[in-house]
Amino acid sequence: MTIRVLIVDAKPERSQELEQAMGDAGFEVVATVDEQQDLHAVVERLAPDAVIIDSALPSRDTLEHVGQLGRRYPKPMIMLAEQESPDLTRIAAKAGVSAYVVDHVQPALMRSMVNVAIASFESHRALKGELTRTQETLAQRRSIDRAKALVMELRSIGEEAAYQYLRTTAMNRRMTIHELAQELLTAAGKR
Structure with missing residues (x-):
């Protein structure tokens, strides 16, 4: 190409x-x-x-x-x-x-210079994409942890039971645990 x-x-x-x-x-x-x-x-x-x-x-x-x-x-x-x-x-x-x-x-060096610049650019862009995905995952994880703490407090249950409650409720409502966590935190005013 x-x-x-x-x-x-x-x-x-x-x-x-x-x-x-x-x-x-x-x-x-x-x-x-x-x-x-x-x-x-x-x-x-x-x-x-x-x-x-x-x-x-x-x-x-x-x-x-x-x-x-x-x-x-x-x-x-x-x-x-x-x-x-x-x-x-x-x-x-x-x-x-x-x-x-x-x-x-010189033309002989031009090809390698442009190819290296393109490869470097693509590598940098891939790293930025990975960083963005990692940051989003961490933000989701923090929301889930806050929602889990809220459920633990409201239901007086342990961490594992709170996570299972979130998981089961999310599955029953056909949503991700993160979506449920966001909904719970918004309802509780803790977003």
Whole structure:
């Protein structure tokens, strides 16, 4: 499968060279756009696999715009710059840039650079998804534990009996234990 890339560049004379390098590396350049265009609309319409931003020295505004784009349309983003700045590198990382490369890369290295950025992005996204699922599970567990404590107090029963009560009641009402716990806590005003 050919990887589809979008190039964002303020200077068309540079972007032609980058387009050629990307084509030589085996990528499909879906479009080259100016950084002043509505990048959200372009990314939504073209759905590239990766976005390459070519900027002589990216401004903080450009990096903020890239960050907003990444939050709305998560894609691997590679920033090509002519100069390095530790501050801009940190800001670029916070904005969601997968790779910050100083100077232009030769076509032979372009493929591995983009592939590594995509793999890194996917790995990071998978970890974020796992973290979110874990946080949701812990929140559900806390609700169940609070509901179990409420049942123990109201019915003067032990922990195991309270859990069995929640489990049986949830099954009889065709709901999850978490849903029942939320209902009980809401009714008791302990959400």
